[in-house]
Amino acid sequence: MHFTLHLTNNCNMACAYCYVDRSNIQTMTAVIARRAVDLAAGMTPGGDSAGIVFFGGEPLLYKELICETIDYANWKEKQAGCYFHYKVTTNGLLLDKDFLEYSRKNNLFIALSHDGVQAAHDRHRRDTEGRGTYETLARKAQMLLAARPYAPVLMTVNPDTARYYAESVEYLYNLGFRYLICSLNYAAAWQEDDLAMLAGEYGKLAEFYYRLTLAEEKFYLSPFEVKISSHINRRTYCHKRCELGLKQISVAPDGRLYPCVQFVGDDSYVLGDVYAGVNEKRRQHIYLQNEREKESCRDCAVRKRCNHYCGCLNKQATGSIDLVSPVLCAHERLLLPIADKLAERLFKKRNAMFIQKHYNEYYPIVSLVEDMKKPLL
Amino acid sequence: MQVKPVVNYKSPKYPDKEETLKNPGILLTLPERWRSNAYAAVAFSSLLLLTLTACSRKDSTGENEQFTGQVAPVFIHGDGRGSFGCESVAPPAFLSEEEAFSVIKEEAQRQGIVFTRNAPSLQGVAIPETDIYVLGEEANMGRQKGDLALDGYDAEKQVAFEFVSRDDINAWARENTEWLSVESYHFLEAAKVLAEGLEGRTKGINLAVFYDPNYNYYSPEIQEIIENSAGDFQLMEEKIKERVKADLQEQVRDFLNWLKGQNII
Numbered sequence A: 001m002h003f004t005l006h007l008t009n010n011c012n013m014a015c016a017y018c019y020v021d022r023s024n025i026q027t028m029t030a031v032i033a034r035r036a037v038d039l040a041a042g043m044t045p046g047g048d049s050a051g052i053v054f055f056g057g058e059p060l061l062y063k064e065l066i067c068e069t070i071d072y073a074n075w076k077e078k079q080a081g082c083y084f085h086y087k088v089t090t091n092g093l094l095l096d097k098d099f100l101e102y103s104r105k106n107n108l109f110i111a112l113s114h115d116g117v118q119a120a121h122d123r124h125r126r127d128t129e130g131r132g133t134y135e136t137l138a139r140k141a142q143m144l145l146a147a148r149p150y151a152p153v154l155m156t157v158n159p160d161t162a163r164y165y166a167e168s169v170e171y172l173y174n175l176g177f178r179y180l181i182c183s184l185n186y187a188a189a190w191q192e193d194d195l196a197m198l199a200g201e202y203g204k205l206a207e208f209y210y211r212l213t214l215a216e217e218k219f220y221l222s223p224f225e226v227k228i229s230s231h232i233n234r235r236t237y238c239h240k241r242c243e244l245g246l247k248q249i250s251v252a253p254d255g256r257l258y259p260c261v262q263f264v265g266d267d268s269y270v271l272g273d274v275y276a277g278v279n280e281k282r283r284q285h286i287y288l289q290n291e292r293e294k295e296s297c298r299d300c301a302v303r304k305r306c307n308h309y310c311g312c313l314n315k316q317a318t319g320s321i322d323l324v325s326p327v328l329c330a331h332e333r334l335l336l337p338i339a340d341k342l343a344e345r346l347f348k349k350r351n352a353m354f355i356q357k358h359y360n361e362y363y364p365i366v367s368l369v370e371d372m373k374k375p376l377l
Numbered sequence B: 001m002q003v004k005p006v007v008n009y010k011s012p013k014y015p016d017k018e019e020t021l022k023n024p025g026i027l028l029t030l031p032e033r034w035r036s037n038a039y040a041a042v043a044f045s046s047l048l049l050l051t052l053t054a055c056s057r058k059d060s061t062g063e064n065e066q067f068t069g070q071v072a073p074v075f076i077h078g079d080g081r082g083s084f085g086c087e088s089v090a091p092p093a094f095l096s097e098e099e100a101f102s103v104i105k106e107e108a109q110r111q112g113i114v115f116t117r118n119a120p121s122l123q124g125v126a127i128p129e130t131d132i133y134v135l136g137e138e139a140n141m142g143r144q145k146g147d148l149a150l151d152g153y154d155a156e157k158q159v160a161f162e163f164v165s166r167d168d169i170n171a172w173a174r175e176n177t178e179w180l181s182v183e184s185y186h187f188l189e190a191a192k193v194l195a196e197g198l199e200g201r202t203k204g205i206n207l208a209v210f211y212d213p214n215y216n217y218y219s220p221e222i223q224e225i226i227e228n229s230a231g232d233f234q235l236m237e238e239k240i241k242e243r244v245k246a247d248l249q250e251q252v253r254d255f256l257n258w259l260k261g262q263n264i265i
Helices: A030-043 A059-080 A097-105 A118-124 A134-147 A159-175 A192-214 A222-232 A234-240 A280-291 A311-318 A326-348 A352-359 A363-372 B017-022 B024-028 B038-054 B097-109 B166-171 B187-198 B220-227 B233-261
Strands: A002-006 A049-055 A083-090 A108-113 A152-157 A179-184 A248-251 A256-258 B081-085 B121-129 B142-149 B152-154 B159-164 B182-186 B206-211
Touching: A002 A030, A030 A049, A030 A059, A030 A083, A049 A059, A059 A083, A059 A097, A097 A108, A097 A134, A108 A134, A118 A134, A118 A159, A134 A159, A152 A159, A159 A179, A159 A192, A179 A222, A179 A326, A192 A222, A192 A326, A192 A352, A222 A234, A222 A326, A222 A352, A311 A326, A326 A352, A352 A363, A352 B024, A363 B038, B017 B024, B081 B187, B097 B152, B097 B159, B097 B233, B121 B187, B142 B187, B159 B166, B159 B187, B166 B182, B166 B187, B182 B187, B187 B206, B206 B233, B220 B233
Parallel strands: A002 A049, A002 A248, A049 A083, A083 A108, A108 A152, A152 A179, B159 B206
Antiparallel strands: A248 A256, B081 B182, B121 B142, B152 B159
């Protein structure tokens, strides 16, 4: 279970594709953050670890609130016998050595938003004065990776940056990121030409993935990993996907609860608040509403491998969790065969890294052992 | 733009996890980077044991055989014996690695298998420990751990072969303190030991172990050639080569038929 604390809707950037409503700036109080931690402790089964995710706006505008909340959660762990793990998603501009050191000591995972090469990144990711943030971020990214080498990078692709997709992934990889989470801005006005461009970029990325895997490099490139997993783990894949409101709860700055980040501020999706807790009947209703097979996808041969069940994406793209985004559908149709062909090539070669990464459930542990221990001489 | 359901989608040609767990040999495929890191290798072995003991044994239908490499039986065509030295009156007619590669490649190509010399190595496998200074029929063959650089490979079809040659027998020979004037070569015996040692260690490759089909000097095949060669040593050598090449072709044909029978090609 994850609790995403939307510390603020304020931000030091003004990205063109940001969906956060900043007309009325709100910031979470320390009291609400603590109540959210209490709620997380109470809703997480004994022995499990609850995730506390700091989100925004830009959460690093309120570093002290993050530190106070983690201090409280650490205290709560001892009092209530529960466990927490922490993550923050940031645009990176406010990262500094002190905070990185703090994150290392407190095991606070840092995910960085970065759109890749300058032409792509600066097109949308600008500061409040309209200036691109690429140059500043290049230094911050290096600092982050030096302190937290496993930090994931979150890349958003827009129609006008699709042509830089492969180049951007390669750029981020060369910077040192090994966990590359890429997603489309489904709310953008994608056209057929843009999707054709995207298909070409995925072709290049498949070659990139193939090359790195043959070289036994360790990395995670989300579009391919997810699609390949949807076949390899097909029996369990449906249980790993988004289950709206069940696996994650978003906590708004005012303490109200929502099923996911896209719903924050939409009164029709309020699940309760940090004081009264979750209205289970309401949560169940929203969950079941989202679980119903979408009418448009009922006869689709790949519906079990598709991302159309993601209520958050549907809400972002169509305004309703019941309506699947045509862009998402087109994207799935073009990505799936490319991912399968890539996996087939690697499996045909009986590539050891591919096999271990995708079939050995202990791969992350062995990989970690390898990273922690240098070879014996 | 509209939502368009996919009407048909061909099942991908890589197994899902459930199929793999029924036949978990594929999980033994170890990346080189772990192989060279003792900690990772130990962690891998320990954790893999958990997986292997947790999953059921390979089902008897063998329906998932295509996802793991198999070692074909050694197909016997030719005695796989030979000697070199004072005992051997006939000229030496061992097949070199190059000659054997050429025969095997040509025969396999008829069935669409394209062998190249760019073949993988199998590390830490059981290979024969040979003794070339042994008289009589007993091979005195042992086993030792070593690396095996395969002789031919079709990367596309994941099929490879190893040809047990005189050079191999010499390379695998144990260190002797006593020497004889005759060197004895037990190719067939070595091929059997090798094939047995490679079981489950082929990194997913379907593998054949071929051997030099040569004959003992006293065998009827060689005696017949000697009788019909009127003391012409060059002719004898040509005839023996012709005979053993034909035997090797037969080994390859059997292997190709076996691959078909296993639905590998």
